Amino acid sequence: MANTDFQVLVVGSGAGGAMAAYELTRQGIKVLMLEAGRDYNPRAETPMFNRNADAPLLGSGNKDKDFGFYDATVDGGWSVPDEPYTMDENTEFMWWRARMLGGRTNHWGRFSLRFSEHDFKGKTRDGHGADWPFEYQDIASWYDKTETLVGVCGANTGHEDMPDSAPGVLQPPPKARVTELLVAAAAGKEGIRMAPMHRAVLTRAQDIRQKCLYATSCGRGCSIGAAFQTTTSLIPLAKATGNLTVITDAMVREVRTDDTGKVIGVSYVNKSSGENVELDAPVVILAASACESARIMLNSRSDKHPAGLANSSGQIGRNLMDSTGANLGAYIPALRNRPRYNEDGHTSNHLFIPWWEHDAQAKGELDFPRGYHFEIGSGFREPGAWVAGDFQGYGVEVKEEARAAYGSYIGFALRGEMLPNDDCYMDIDETVTDKWGIPVARFHWKWSENEINQVRHGLETAKKILTNMGAEVGALPDPEEAILKGGQIIHEVGTTRMGDDPTNSVTNQWGQTWDCDNLFVMDAGVFASNPHKNCTLTIMTLAMRNADWLAKQIKQGAM
Known part of the structure; x- marks a missing residue:
């Protein structure tokens, strides 16, 4: 089916997807956002002032609720019903899916440390891994903009x-x-x-959010918006422009292409009805998380993209890293x-x-x-x-x-920080599908x-x-x-690595795939390395910077 009410389709509502949507809508670009999980309103649902004594098992975790009954991630975790993943022999890897509007930003640690000049040019320093296709000074001012918008407390x-x-x-x-x-x-x-510590928690009131009360665990979500999550900040701010439409319970099956291999939209499953839906889109941004975006691309095979969409380099799913x-x-x-x-x-x-x-x-x-x-x-x-x-x-x-x-x-x-190695990657398990018939991710891992x-x-x-x-x-x-298991820190990155050479990277520095100029990746999959710092601040900073670049391309008629 055709849909001409939006100019950009964004898959994912977490750090990358929400920031991209915010920046685009702020600049007048109409955006449709698809989220695989349910709708979520932390202002109405967060049990901020409940005590551990009021919770089942006194708030401790169990196999159904990894971080306890009051954790903001109500439907997700390392194990999600109807959504299996598999592992190669001798592999232990834990893949976290949030499956809710706002993604992992609803429950993350909110540590917000900038990557440094050391981090962006690691290979130049020690010969390992890959350099990023830009330097710290190229992104420093964007860190300033992101920290200001998000609200990061700390000190120089x-x-x-x-x-x-x-x-x-x-x-x-x-x-x-x-x-x-x-x-x-x-x-x-x-x-x-x-x-x-630099942390995305407000110590001063800002826009539609209040300052922290120092009274309840941030992991529960934050009904006053003091602890940053996209559901109390970027998404409502983007909606206020009148340029954002959000569809939840929309599990993307694949990115669609025409006979020439050009991206023309996506297909998704309406998880509530089971209906398969096709959407046309002039531009698609994947920001579903590093491994989910890679899974979508690997499952989007065609005659023009036999190894997966935008995978002429063979790097999609490779270079998988966690902290x-x-x-x-x-x-x-x-x-x-x-x-x-x-x-x-x-x-x-x-x-x-x-x-x-x-x-x-x-x-x-x-x-x-x-x-x-x-x-x-x-x-x-x-x-x-x-x-x-x-x-x-x-x-x-x-x-x-x-x-x-x-x-x-x-x-x-x-x-x-972990270095990429040939033993750590993900691919598609052709023998196993999820509830909706979509082939699942398979992980290979070794420290x-x-x-x-x-x-x-x-x-x-x-x-x-x-x-x-x-x-x-x-x-x-x-x-x-x-050493904890791969995936256990929930910082997986690198599966759609950026670079300056199309033969060994998936995207350029703007998150634009080399093979499809109207397909972008704006999550941690594009990271060229995995510095020891929490990756969310850099995901948002890159998404803001790259969405600004994309908005300019659209306005100039180049996209």
Whole structure:
């Protein structure tokens, strides 16, 4: 069926899709957005002030609700009903799908760290992976625009791993907790510097959103819009222009092409009715997440695109990367029985440890390339099903020990950069389909020695810092056992990699596919590398920049 009421069709409503729609509609371009999940209104649905004690299993996770009953992702997770995926032999990979309007922005950690000049030109520095087809300075002003629009709190520190924002861009950060100041002192003994975490949480009211109340977990969603999610910001702002139409429960089956191989629209399944729908579109933007966009492209085969749409390079599905993850924590005796007070803040760490070893790597002193950072878990938190401590006995004795140990545990969460390798990729499993008959993704995964050595270094460093605080850490786990599974950090990127050479990349620097000039990718699939920082800020920054470029092409009649 033909539809001429829009100029651009966007698949996906998360960080990339919503930002692209916002920028296009702001510039007068009419946009139709398709979302595979259900409609979602966090202002009406978020149980912000419910307590863990009110939730099933006291708010802890289970196989049906990965992050607990109150997590904002109500229908998604690593396992989604009717939507299987498969894995090659000896592979363990976890693929998260949100399946709701707003995608993963409804429940993400909201850490918003810029990639640096080191990150964009990693191959130039150490010979591994691929460089991005632009430099940090080409995108710095777009980071400023994105941070301003999104509302990122933090501070400029001059740290080489944290590029400064322009003056006035960042909102004020919350004060550091006592436990974080203790970590800072202990890390300082090792020559390691802490810094305020940059986080997409408002500490000042902005547009249609209120400032944070420091009163409830951001992972539940945010009915006042203080914790950034596209459902309380970019999507309603885009709708207010009158240029955005949204269709939910629309599972895209394929991108359609004509006999010449040119993109002419999409076909999708109306999940409510089971109806197959065809839409014509002058321009299509895929922003369904790195692996979902790649699945759509690989399933969009034709005589002109026999290996999948826009896949003449053979790179779609390749270069799959996730962040590394590992955890180490301990009881800190000095924090036992400390005075009680409100340490909620914006619920996540106010200080963290950025990567500090660029010089050591340049000198060849480390046995792995790239870097990692530490996120700190500490402070007085609302108790759930589990309380840290070594409890003996029962009754009053256990209660007294729980009170004394409350707030005395500090945990380090390592998040590191992974390099692409030939063992990590996704393709299509031709023998398995989802409920709607669409062939599913199949994953192949293996960590390399680079990641294993990185985790070993991180565990050893975390032990030193914990020991400096008086903790008894004991023997460290084997890094091959400590490293979390592929996909578990939910930072998968690289499956439709950008570049400056059509023979080894899928898109150019604008997210425009080399093979189809009216097909764009605007999610993390285009990342040329996977720096250790949360990828969402860069997804949005690229989507804003690339949608601005696309809008200009449309207005000039070039698209």
